[in-house]
Amino acid sequence: xxxxxxxxxxxxxxxxxxxxxxxxxxxxxxxxxxxxxxxxxxxxxxxxxxxxxxxxxxxxxxxxxxxxxxxxxxxxxxxxxxxxxxxxxxxxxxxxxxxxxxxxxxxxxxxxxxxxxxxxxxxxxxxxxxxxxxxxxxxxxxxxxxxxxxxxxxxxxxxxxxxxxxxxxxxxxxxxxxxxxxxxxxxxxxxxxxxxxxxxxxxxxxxxxxxxxxxxxxxxxxxxxxxxxxxxxxxxxxxxxxxxxxxxxxxxxxxxxxxxxxxxxxxxxxxxxxxxxxxxxxxxxxxxxxxxxxxxxxxxxxxxxxxxxxxxxxxxxxxxxxxxxxxxxxxxxxxxxxxxxx
Amino acid sequence: xxxxxxxxxxxxxxxxxxxxxxxxxxxxxxxxxxxxxxxxxxxxxxxxxxxxxxxxxxxxxxxxxxxxxxxxxxxxxxxxxxxxxxxxxxxxxxxxxxxxxxxxxxxxxxxxxxxxxxxxxxxxxxxxxxxxxxxxxxxxxxxxxxxxxxxxxxxxxxxxxxxxxxxxxxxxxxxxxxxxxxxxxxxxxxxxxxxxxxxxxxxxxxxxxxxxxxxxxxxxxxxxxxxxxxxxxxxxxxxxxxxxxxxxxxxxxxxxxxxxxxxxxxxxxxxxxxxxxxxxxxxxxxxxxxxxxxxxxxxxxxxxxxxxxxxxxxxxxxxxxxxxxxxxxxxxxxxxxxxxxx
Numbered sequence: 001x002x003x004x005x006x007x008x009x010x011x012x013x014x015x016x017x018x019x020x021x022x023x024x025x026x027x028x029x030x031x032x033x034x035x036x037x038x039x040x041x042x043x044x045x046x047x048x049x050x051x052x053x054x055x056x057x058x059x060x061x062x063x064x065x066x067x068x069x070x071x072x073x074x075x076x077x078x079x080x081x082x083x084x085x086x087x088x089x090x091x092x093x094x095x096x097x098x099x100x101x102x103x104x105x106x107x108x109x110x111x112x113x114x115x116x117x118x119x120x121x122x123x124x125x126x127x128x129x130x131x132x133x134x135x136x137x138x139x140x141x142x143x144x145x146x147x148x149x150x151x152x153x154x155x156x157x158x159x160x161x162x163x164x165x166x167x168x169x170x171x172x173x174x175x176x177x178x179x180x181x182x183x184x185x186x187x188x189x190x191x192x193x194x195x196x197x198x199x200x201x202x203x204x205x206x207x208x209x210x211x212x213x214x215x216x217x218x219x220x221x222x223x224x225x226x227x228x229x230x231x232x233x234x235x236x237x238x239x240x241x242x243x244x245x246x247x248x249x250x251x252x253x254x255x256x257x258x259x260x261x262x263x264x265x266x267x268x269x270x271x272x273x274x275x276x277x278x279x280x281x282x283x284x285x286x287x288x289x290x291x292x293x294x295x296x297x298x299x300x301x302x303x304x305x306x307x308x309x310x311x312x313x314x315x316x317x318x319x320x321x322x323x324x325x326x327x328x329x330x331x332x333x334x335x336x337x338x339x340x341x342x
Numbered sequence: 343x344x345x346x347x348x349x350x351x352x353x354x355x356x357x358x359x360x361x362x363x364x365x366x367x368x369x370x371x372x373x374x375x376x377x378x379x380x381x382x383x384x385x386x387x388x389x390x391x392x393x394x395x396x397x398x399x400x401x402x403x404x405x406x407x408x409x410x411x412x413x414x415x416x417x418x419x420x421x422x423x424x425x426x427x428x429x430x431x432x433x434x435x436x437x438x439x440x441x442x443x444x445x446x447x448x449x450x451x452x453x454x455x456x457x458x459x460x461x462x463x464x465x466x467x468x469x470x471x472x473x474x475x476x477x478x479x480x481x482x483x484x485x486x487x488x489x490x491x492x493x494x495x496x497x498x499x500x501x502x503x504x505x506x507x508x509x510x511x512x513x514x515x516x517x518x519x520x521x522x523x524x525x526x527x528x529x530x531x532x533x534x535x536x537x538x539x540x541x542x543x544x545x546x547x548x549x550x551x552x553x554x555x556x557x558x559x560x561x562x563x564x565x566x567x568x569x570x571x572x573x574x575x576x577x578x579x580x581x582x583x584x585x586x587x588x589x590x591x592x593x594x595x596x597x598x599x600x601x602x603x604x605x606x607x608x609x610x611x612x613x614x615x616x617x618x619x620x621x622x623x624x625x626x627x628x629x630x631x632x633x634x635x636x637x638x639x640x641x642x643x644x645x646x647x648x649x650x651x652x653x654x655x656x657x658x659x660x661x662x663x664x665x666x667x668x669x670x671x672x673x674x675x676x677x678x679x680x681x682x683x684x
Contacts (some may be wrong), residue, residue, distance in 0.1 A: 029641050193638065195537060195560040204644050215645045218537040218638055220561050220594025224630070224652035227596065252562025254569065258600040288566070296535065296560055299371050302546050303557045310566035 001164040001171075001178065003032060003209045009169050010057055011127065013064060017071065017120055020064040024051050025165060029205035040069035040082045047089040047096075050197065054166020055239040055275050056130050059095030062086045063126045066103045067119035074115035079107070091287045092248055092309045093239040094277040099126055130168045133272040133323035138175025141235065141270055141321045145176050146185070148232040148266065153186035153213065155232045157222065160192070160250035161199040162237025162270065163206045172237040172270040174203070176321075181212045189214040190231060192222060194250060196295040196306060219252050223259040234260045235321075238271040245314030245329030246283025251307050257316040266318040269329070273322050273338065281331070283311035343506040343513075343520065345374060345551045351511050352399055353469065355406060359413065359462055362406040366393050367507060371547035382411040382424045389431040389438075392539065396508020397581040397617050398472050401437030404428045405468045408445045409461035416457035421449070433629045434590055434651045435581040436619040441468055472510045475614040475665035480517025483577070483612055483663045487518050488527070490574040490608065495528035495555065497574045499564065502534070502592035503541040504579025504612065505548045514579040514612040516545070523554045531556040532573060534564060536592060538637040538648060561594050565601040576602045577663075580613040587656030587671030588625025593649050599658040608660040611671065615664050615680065623673070625653035 001007070011022040014036070020043060024033040035051055037043050043065030046052050052061045069082030083100050090096060106122035107115050145154060160166075162173035170178065180187045189207055191214050193200040200216060207214040217225065225231055234256055240248040247253070247269050260267040280286060286309075293304025317329035327333035343350065353364040356378070362385060366375040377393055379385045385407030388394050394403045411424030425442050432438060448464035449457050487496060502508075504515035512520065522529045531549055533556050535542040542558060549556040559567065567573055576598055582590040589595070589611050602609040622628060628651075635646025659671035669675035 193537065195535070195562055201641065204640070208644075213645075215647050216635075216638060216640045217647050218561075218593070220537055220592075220597065221647065221649055221652075223596035223600065224593055224649050225647075227653065250562075251560070251566055254565035255562065255597040255601060258565065258604055259597060262600055284570075293558075296558060298546070298558045299543065302543075302550075303555075305557050305559050305563065305567075307563055307566050310563075311569065 001169060001206060001210055010165055011052065011060055011064065011168060013120065013124070020061070020068065022046065022052050022061065023165070025053055025202060026051055029201045038068070039072065040065045040085060043068060044085045044089050047086070053199070054161060055093035055095045055237065056134070056167040056172065056272055058090060058093055059099035059274060060123070060127045060130055060168055062096050063099040063103050063123035066100060067116065067123045070107070070119040071116040074112035079115070090289060092289045093275070095274045098274045102126060127168045130272065131170060134167050134170035134172055134175050136323040137172055137270050137272065137321055138170060138179045140326050141176035141268065142179055144266070144268060144319065144321070144326065145180065145233055145235070149185070150232065153188040154180065155188050155190065155230060157190040157225070157231045157234045157256065158192070158203060159236045159253050159256055160194045161202040163203055165202050165206055166237060172272065173235045174206070175270065176235070177212060178210055181210060187212060190225060191216045192219045192252065193217070194252065195219055196297070199250070222256050226259040226263050226265055231265050233266050233268060235268040235270055238269050238275050239309055240286050241269065241271055241276050241320065242280045242283055242286065243276070243278045243334060244281045244331045245317060245320060245334060247312045247314070247317055247329070248283060248286045248288070248309045249312065251310045254310040254312045257312040261316050267316060268319055268321055269317050270321045273324060276334065276338070283313060286311060343511060343548060343552055352507055353394065353402055353406065353510060355462060355466070362403070362410065364388065364394050364403065365507070367395055367544060368393055371543045380410070381414065382407045382427060385410060386427045386431050389428070395541070396503060397435035397437045397579065398476070398509040398514065398614055400432060400435055401441035401616060402465070402469045402472055402510055404438050405441040405445050405465035408442060409458065409465045412449070412461040413458035416454040421457070432631060434631045435617070437616045440616045444468060469510045472614065473512060476509050476512035476514055476517050478665040479514055479612050479614065479663055480512060480521045482668050483518035483610065484521055486608070486610060486661065486663070486668065487522065487575055487577070491527070492574065495530040496522065497530050497532065497572060499532040499567070499573045499576045499598065500534070500545060501578045501595050501598055502536045503544040505545055507544050507548055508579060514614065515577045516548070517612065518577070519554060520552055523552060529554060532567060533558045534561045534594065535559070536594065537561055538639070541592070564598050568601040568605050568607055573607050575608050575610060577610040577612055580611050580617050581651055582628050583611065583613055583618050583662065584622045584625055584628065585618070585620045585676060586623045586673045587659060587662060587676060589654045589656070589659055589671070590625060590628045590630070590651045591654065593652045596652040596654045599654040603658050609658060610661055610663055611659050612663045615666060618676065618680070625655060628653060
């Protein structure tokens with residue numbers, strides 16, 4: 001999407017395939033810096049330290065990380081070690097494992113000497129698929145959001161950053177917002193700052209780049225705005241959604257879902273199918289990453305608990321919006337869309 | 343309560359009655375600074391700028407501010423101007439107006455030459471009443487909280503700061519916590535940081551002073567902890583409660599109430615009767631202060647909306663805990679306790 005009028009993506013391989021280049025999201029919204037990641041260790045560190053973040057993007061980054069590993073040492077042992085390293089970076093987003101499995105499958109019958117090339121080709125394909133899927137998610141979400149528009153601008157609330165910075169391009173939850181805006185439909189986004197890491201500032205930054213009107217709020221203000229009738233729809237992304245439609249997403253999502261339900265505001269979850277974990281049914285089974293308490297910024301000696309995600313139960317989700325289409329957040333809904341049982 | 347082992351209050355008049363001394367809460371938790379407020383303008387500024395904060399405390403501060411005004415110029419015109427100045431500082435907490443009315447009533451038949459003395463006497467009485475009422479609130483809350491205790495520590499969640507820093511001493515929501523702790527009952531407090539002004543850090547600071555175990559969390563984490571069964575009771579204060587039991591309190595309170603209800607966790611509101619506005623029934627009628635967007639700390643040019651309070655509807659409140667006792671959050675409950683109709 002656009003940054004200061006110029007089209008960009010979040011991640012791409014260097015022309016010589018010796019490195020992966022990515023926007024350093026830790027420096028945003030203050031500075032646009034491009035990081036050059038020259039090996040699998042650098043990619044793993046970038047995922048863990050949230051230089052790249054967002055479930056779809058960390059999947060793509062991990063795929064490129066495995067390709068870099070294959071370029072250095074294509075032996076089975078080296079690739080197994082690289083997969084283990086990348087797979088252990090962050091526990092909640094299932095896209096990470098999905099992308100590693102996909103690259104792994106692509107290398108299954110490839111001799112070592114061809115593995116680097118095959119891994120890069122698969123990583124490129126995962127990145128291109130991500131762009132296409134995000135755009136499709138946006139298109140499937142359009143009629144749902146349009147239906148909520150009253151006389152003024154369509155007032156969308158989101159949480160965290162599920163925009164293009166969380167993917168390769170377009171985003172998940174924000175893809176329909178960009179499509180609406182480009183189609184000339186008036187839209188306004190309530191952006192929650194998303195403590196403790198303030199990814200809302202990333203969302204504000206990317207909305208500004210595309211010229212989409214938006215207002216920043218503290219996470220605490222979501223209930224007030226929804227109760228006062230200031231929100232037409234809530235739409236968020238997901239780090240992992242179960243086969244029954246329970247949604248793990250950035251901590252605080254669940255509180256917005258409760259408020260939306262209390263006031264009859266639809267609560268949509270936009271996600272690529274790579275975020276669905278068909279092996280898990282109950283949201284309570286999803287591992288919730290506990291991050292360093294220093295992210296919260298307490299004084300010395302103050303105990304902190306810092307869960308990075310929470311689970312919104314399926315019954316609070318108005319619909320799941322995927323690249324295949326829209327379905328109910330339920331085992332039946334997902335089975336109908338994806339043709340597989342939970 | 344205790345600060346580094348020494349007993350303190352939040353506010354007191356100087357011995358010569360030429361000033362009011364108060365803990366500067368803007369400097370906490372980093373530094374303990376005592377501000378000397380030498381006139382009504384200084385007190386009004388202290389309230390507006392949140393040097394003093396918390397509904398009960400700003401009532402007491404306003405009463406002392408009016409006394410300082412009377413000491414300088416006890417004419418009706420000067421006192422009317424002082425009341426107008428103080429009354430306009432913050433719109434949501436009703437204690438402010440209550441305290442000004444109470445001092446005004448105490449001066450009704452007092453000749454100008456005696457007004458300063460009478461106003462200080464009434465302000466002192468309001469401060470002493472506040473201490474007594476907070477302690478009574480704590481005592482009335484005790485059995486409700488004790489009933490929730492399981493095998494481990496009683497796990498209490500609060501929001502913002504409704505501790506002794508929000509009052510003259512003891513606090514409202516935290517009064518029972520201090521009583522339990524002093525009685526040797528194991529208690530642990532989940533402290534929400536309370537964006538945008540981070541009053542949770544004040545709560546952590548005062549709990550540390552009393553030696554009460556506590557853990558700081560981001561506001562977003564409340565739903566996750568409640569859903570995972572980590573919270574036995576939620577207890578908060580109130581800036582204004584209507585005659586029907588709707589509760590205005592720090593923004594974000596409503597989200598905690600929704601989560602508590604969703605998981606069968608009691609949600610208690612602790613408040614002195616001076617926080618009840620019997621002239622208002624519907625929470626939607628309570629004016630919600632919109633504070634400067636710069637409090638949120640957005641980048642240059644980013645639009646911000648910053649409501650300071652939200653309204654929790656009575657049906658989500660398990661009980662109101664006042665100095666008179668406990669009642670249902672309803673017109674009937676309040677009428678039974680206070681003997682007046684809505």
